[in-house]
Amino acid sequence: xxxxxxxxxxxxxxxxxxxxxxxxxxxxxxRPLMQHVIERLxxxxxxxxxxxxxxxxxxxxxGCPVVPDRIGGFAGPLAGLNAGxxxxxxxxxxxxxxxxxxxxxxxxxxxxxxxxxIDADIAVARTGDQPHPVFALxxxxxxxxxxxxxxxxxxxxxxxxxxxxxxxxxxDDEAEAFANINTRDELAQHDxx
Numbered sequence: 351x352x353x354x355x356x357x358x359x360x361x362x363x364x365x366x367x368x369x370x371x372x373x374x375x376x377x378x379x380x381r382p383l384m385q386h387v388i389e390r391l392x393x394x395x396x397x398x399x400x401x402x403x404x405x406x407x408x409x410x411x412x413g414c415p416v417v418p419d420r421i422g423g424f425a426g427p428l429a430g431l432n433a434g435x436x437x438x439x440x441x442x443x444x445x446x447x448x449x450x451x452x453x454x455x456x457x458x459x460x461x462x463x464x465x466x467x468i469d470a471d472i473a474v475a476r477t478g479d480q481p482h483p484v485f486a487l488x489x490x491x492x493x494x495x496x497x498x499x500x501x502x503x504x505x506x507x508x509x510x511x512x513x514x515x516x517x518x519x520x521x522d523d524e525a526e527a528f529a530n531i532n533t534r535d536e537l538a539q540h541d542x543x
Contacts, residue, residue, distance in 0.1 A: 374448035386451030
């Protein structure tokens with residue numbers, strides 16, 4: 351029987367490299383980045399949530415529950431993952447960032463296949479020798495471990511992954527799909543394409 355998967359779009363950052371704007375709400379080809387990401391992820395999962403720490407009402411307009419971090423101070427993607435894991439009953443949660451509108455259409459299926467093959471805690475996308483830790487499929491069973499990690503003041507995603515059973519999944523055939531938009535210049539470049 352297929353395990354239910356909840357999709358979680360991480361939009362909890364401060365957008366510092368983009369001048370402090372909420373990245374998920376910035377327009378690409380006339381539509382918010384968040385809308386592009388949701389359209390790519392929604393067909394791949396059974397339910398969806400958005401992790402955001404500002405503009406909650408605007409994010410709610412995308413038709414998904416919005417969960418803010420349970421830790422103050424814009425604590426990073428692990429705080430967003432923790433919020434999502436706490437808010438869903440799904441046994442698996444697929445995370446993607448709000449600034450990657452070209453994510454693969456088969457991301458979740460490929461991560462799920464690799465994860466279940468070895469019963470890994472987490473499956474992470476990789477291109478070449480570069481892992482993409484926020485493109486991940488995470489087992490809900492790791493939530494207490496994550497909560498303890500965060501409670502100790504830890505924030506680095508690679509340190510947490512190093513303490514778990516992780517499988518990396520090659521996406522060299524779709525490397526461009528992981529392009530993320532961090533600056534206004536990058537947004538303008540993609541807008542012109």
